Amino acid sequence: VIGVAIIQSLLAGLVFKLAGIPGAGLLAFVVMILAIVQIGAAIVLLPVVIWIWTAKDFNTALLLTVLLCIVGVLDNVLKPLVMGRGLTTPTIVILVGVIGGALAHGIVGLFIGPIILSVAWELTVAWIRAERAETAVSD
CATH class of the missing domain: 1.10.1470 (Protein Yjbj; Chain: A;)
Known part of the structure; x- marks a missing residue:
C-alpha cells in the first residue's frame, strides 16, 4: 500500500x-x-x-x-498486481472476495472479504491435494 x-x-x-x-x-x-x-x-x-x-x-x-x-x-x-504477487489464489477469487466483502460489510469488507476467500481457497486446494495423495497411496 x-x-x-x-x-x-x-x-x-x-x-x-x-x-x-x-x-x-x-x-x-x-x-x-x-x-x-x-x-x-x-x-x-x-x-x-x-x-x-x-x-x-x-x-x-x-x-x-x-x-x-x-x-x-x-x-x-x-x-491488485502488487497484492497478488506470490499468491496461488486466482485473481477471480480475489475479485469475488473484494466485491462480496464490500457488499456484505462495506469498506471493512473490501479488506476482509478477499482474505477470507483466499484462505478458504488455499484450504480447499490443500484438502483436495491431500485426498488425491491419500487415494493414490491406497491404490
Missing part, C-alpha cells in the same frame, strides 16, 4: 509541477497520505483539474487531465 502510494504521489507531483500548480509538493504529499489511508487521491486531483481548466489553454488542460486521470486510476491497477 505504501509503495503504491509513493509511486502515485511522485507521479502526481510530477504532473503538478509540469502544470505549474502552486504548492505542488504539498499537494503531492497530501495525495500520498490519502492513498496510504485508503481514501484516494480524487479529493486532491479534482480541484487541481478544475484549476488547470481555468488557468491553462485547452490542449495543455486536456493533456494534464488525462495524465491526472491515469495517476488517479494507478492506485486501482497497481494494488
